Amino acid sequence: xxxxxxxxxxxxxxxxxxxxxxxxxxxxxxxxxxxxxxxxxxxxxxxxxxxxxxxxxxxxxxxxxxxxxxxxxxxxxxxxxxxxxxxxxxxxxxxxxxxxxxxxxxxxxxxxxxxxxxxxxxxxxxxxxxxxxxxxxxxxxxxxxxxxxxxxxxxxxxxxxxxxxxxxxxxxxxxxxxxxxxxxxxxxxxxxxxxxxxxxxxxxxxxxxxxxxxxxxxxxxxxxxxxxxxxxxxxxxxxxxxxxxxxxxxxxxxxxxxxxxxxxxxxxxxxxxxxxxxx
Amino acid sequence: xxxxxxxxxxxxxxxxxxxxxxxxxxxxxxxxxxxxxxxxxxxxxxxxxxxxxxxxxxxxxxxxxxxxxxxxxxxxxxxxxxxxxxxxxxxxxxxxxxxxxxxxxxxxxxxxxxxxxxxxxxxxxxxxxxxxxxxxxxxxxxxxxxxxxxxxxxxxxxxxxxxxxxxxxxxxxxxxxxxxxxxxxxxxxxxxxxxxxxxxxxxxxxxxxxxxxxxxxxxxxxxxxxxxxxxxxxxxxxxxxxxxxxxxxxxxxxxxxxxxxxxxxxxxxxxxxxxxxxx
Numbered sequence: 318x319x320x321x322x323x324x325x326x327x328x329x330x331x332x333x334x335x336x337x338x339x340x341x342x343x344x345x346x347x348x349x350x351x352x353x354x355x356x357x358x359x360x361x362x363x364x365x366x367x368x369x370x371x372x373x374x375x376x377x378x379x380x381x382x383x384x385x386x387x388x389x390x391x392x393x394x395x396x397x398x399x400x401x402x403x404x405x406x407x408x409x410x411x412x413x414x415x416x417x418x419x420x421x422x423x424x425x426x427x428x429x430x431x432x433x434x435x436x437x438x439x440x441x442x443x444x445x446x447x448x449x450x451x452x453x454x455x456x457x458x459x460x461x462x463x464x465x466x467x468x469x470x471x472x473x474x475x476x477x478x479x480x481x482x483x484x485x486x487x488x489x490x491x492x493x494x495x496x497x498x499x500x501x502x503x504x505x506x507x508x509x510x511x512x513x514x515x516x517x518x519x520x521x522x523x524x525x526x527x528x529x530x531x532x533x534x535x536x537x538x539x540x541x542x543x544x545x546x547x548x549x550x551x552x553x554x555x556x557x558x559x560x561x562x563x564x565x566x567x568x569x570x571x572x573x574x575x576x577x578x579x580x581x582x583x584x585x586x587x588x589x590x591x592x593x594x595x596x
Numbered sequence: 597x598x599x600x601x602x603x604x605x606x607x608x609x610x611x612x613x614x615x616x617x618x619x620x621x622x623x624x625x626x627x628x629x630x631x632x633x634x635x636x637x638x639x640x641x642x643x644x645x646x647x648x649x650x651x652x653x654x655x656x657x658x659x660x661x662x663x664x665x666x667x668x669x670x671x672x673x674x675x676x677x678x679x680x681x682x683x684x685x686x687x688x689x690x691x692x693x694x695x696x697x698x699x700x701x702x703x704x705x706x707x708x709x710x711x712x713x714x715x716x717x718x719x720x721x722x723x724x725x726x727x728x729x730x731x732x733x734x735x736x737x738x739x740x741x742x743x744x745x746x747x748x749x750x751x752x753x754x755x756x757x758x759x760x761x762x763x764x765x766x767x768x769x770x771x772x773x774x775x776x777x778x779x780x781x782x783x784x785x786x787x788x789x790x791x792x793x794x795x796x797x798x799x800x801x802x803x804x805x806x807x808x809x810x811x812x813x814x815x816x817x818x819x820x821x822x823x824x825x826x827x828x829x830x831x832x833x834x835x836x837x838x839x840x841x842x843x844x845x846x847x848x849x850x851x852x853x854x855x856x857x858x859x860x861x862x863x864x865x866x867x868x869x870x871x872x873x874x875x
Contacts, residue, residue, distance in 0.1 A: 487770055494769065494781060495762060501780040502773060 318566060318596055321524065321573040323516050326585040329509040329578035331412025332357055335389035338410040342386065343369045349383030350408070353396070354441065356388055357579040358535030360556060384408055390441040391415045393448030414507045415442055418476050419449045421503040425474030426450040430501060433457050433493060435486045436478025440536055443478055460488050467496045475502040480510045480537040480578070482544075509578060510537055517541045520573035521550035526565060529554040530588050531577030538577025557584065558591040566595050597845060597875055600803065600852040602795050605864040608788040608857035610691025611636055614668035617689040621665065622648045628662030629687070632675070633720065635667055636858040637814030639835060663687055669720040670694045672727030693786045694721055697755050698728045700782040704753030705729040709780060712736050712745075712772060714765045715757025719815055722757055739767050746775045754781040759789045759816040759857070761823075788857060789816055796820045799852035800829035805844060808833040809867050810856030817856025836863065837870040845874045 328336065335357070343350055343366070351372045355363045367373065374380060377399050385400050389412040397407060411419075426432050426449070436443045438456035447454045455466045467473075473493050477486070483506055494500045521527050527545045531538030533556055545552040553565060566572065572592060576585045607615065614636070622629055622645070630651045634642045646652065653659060656678050664679050668691040676686060690698075705711050705728070715722045717735035726733045734745045746752075752772050756765070762785055773779045800806050806824045810817030812835055824831040832844060845851065851871060855864045 483774060490770070490773065491766055494783060497783065499780070499782050501778070503778050504773060504776065 318569055318592075319571045320589060320592055321520060321571065322585065322589060323513070323520060323573065323575035325509065325513045325516050326530070326574060326576035327580065327582035329507070329513075331389045331414055331507075331509075332579050335410035335412065336362065338408065339366065339371070339386050340369070342384065342408045343371060346384055350386060351380050351383060351405075352386045352388060353377065353392065354388065356386070358532035358538070358577070359579045359581065359584075360532060361584060362579070362581055380405055387411050388441070389415065391419060391445035392441075393445050395448055412479070414479050414505070415445075417503075418442070418446050418479060418505040421505060422446050422454065422474075422476045423449040425476070425501065425503075426453065428472075428474075430472045430474030430499075431455075431470045431497075432474045432476070434476055434478070435489060436481055437536060440478060442480075446476065446478075457486075457489055459485075460492065463489060463492055467493060470497040472499045473497040473501070475500070476505050477503075478536075479505060479507040480540065481506055482511075482514065482540070513537070513541065513575065513578065514544050517544045517575050518548060520575065521545040521548050521552070524550060524571045524573040525569045526550070526572045527552045528561070528572060528574045528588060528592070529577070530556075530574060530585050531580035532556060535577045535579050538580065541575055541577060555588070558587045561588070561591050561595070563595045566592070597848055597871075598850045599868060599871055600799060600850065601864065601868060602792070602799060602852065602854035604788065604792045604795050605809070605853065605855035606859065606861035608786070608792075610668045610693055610786075610788075611858050614689035614691065615641065617687065618645065618650070618665050619648070621663065621687045622650060625663055629665060630659050630662060631665045631667060632656065632671065633667070635665070637811035637817070637856070638858045638860065638863075639811060640863060641858070641860055659684055666690050667720070668694065670698060670724035671720075672724050674727055691758070693758050693784070694724075696782075697721070697725050697758060697784040700784060701725050701733065701753075701755045702728040704755070704780065704782075705732065707751075707753075709751045709753030709778075710734075710749045710776075711753045711755070713755055713757070714768060715760055716815060719757060721759075725755065725757075736765075736768055738764070739771065742768060742771050746772060749776040751778045752776040752780070754779070755784050756782075757815075758784060758786040759819065760785055761790075761793065761819070792816070792820065792854065792857065793823050796823045796854050797827060799854065800824040800827050800831070803829060803850045803852040804848040805829070805851045806831045807840070807851060807853045807867060807871070808856070809835075809853060809864050810859035811835060814856045814858050817859065820854055820856060834867070837867045840867070840870050840874070842874045845871070 384406040386408045391411040432454040542552045542554045663685040666688045670690040711733040821831045821833045
């Protein structure tokens, strides 16, 4: 059995940067350090941070003092303001590419564009981006979300969730253009996401099985599974090598392994070692 | 035989305005009045202007003094400058909607966007618009025109010929968005053109025959023929009622008549009268 590991497996630039910032902060700061929700969509990394002393809470109301880490997904500006007003120190680990989405959304909003954000309304990245438009933006997941909100728009501005696929929004974009006088879009999709998806397509084409390693709640990781399946390859999504089953590899000649943007390299490596045991 | 006349038959707002401006100028000015090329894409109207004294020439080099009329299609700014430097008086009859295309093209060009004009590179409207970008713009008729010119574009700006159909450019627009970081489009298609096309579709659906009246060199008129044919209706394009043939109407129960933006109402009315004779 041939085992191929995707070149893009392992943390993306934004996650690696955030993990480094938070690790350094935890070493340096003696006071309490909090995050709102898990740091990244990877359980093993979050456990490591908790062991280092990070306190994960759900709401800013649960924090009274100390430091607050902003995750790579970013955070709503009103929550940051609330934290600052309580004297809480901010450690900003927002991915610079996510910061761009926030900046462009704010720019378009301030320049009078009616803003549409293409992405998942429940994803923390998008909740934060919407905050930069005083929550006035319309978050669009698919064509069905375009109804009365596109009527009578003169200037339409658009930004996209970094981990989305542009092709999924072709009709949405065209409908928006047809219904306005001016349309301005910033293609804020992250290259790393795109490259990971393209590599997954390429590997799925030459593999009998593809193993997707990463958090089950990671949007970009679960999307890799769909990408592989869309071209007819059998794909299994695991969070940990413990989930691998020997019978998956029966009569498999080529297996490929890819990881999401929040999947540490060591889990990918452990996955390879475990698969080798099945040979 | 039922005869239906399109509600939008007759000059569009821009052509009517231009014809009025030029008619007034010809009455008032005693000196020579020139135009570069025919005033509108309608031979009868152009003959009328020539009878009123208008001199139609091909190049600014042929004019040494007097007045120059800018047609509703607009004119390249460098030609206007040459005329002004010769002391030639300018009578500007550019359609206000075409002026908008020029203004937006100039704005995008000055703000550093790589400009794409969607339209016919040989049409006078588009030649003039391109002039407002120091002729740096890429004129795109269809997908095949997108080659090396879309590589490495950061900021892409787009304007559209007033008489085009947006649907024809769906793939072009999407390809441009995919290949840049920021995409900004002004939908400069004229509503009158759009309404005329929609009406033609509606009439073609309930007619056995559709007569398109207007200049053979008028882009928006010839497009009406294609629009009618695209939904399977027999369509005949005439410049003058003299071209009508009795045998076209054999076994026709419903005939509709539509005119281009540069077709005077009286030619449409004459067409109706002639068809009534065939009854």
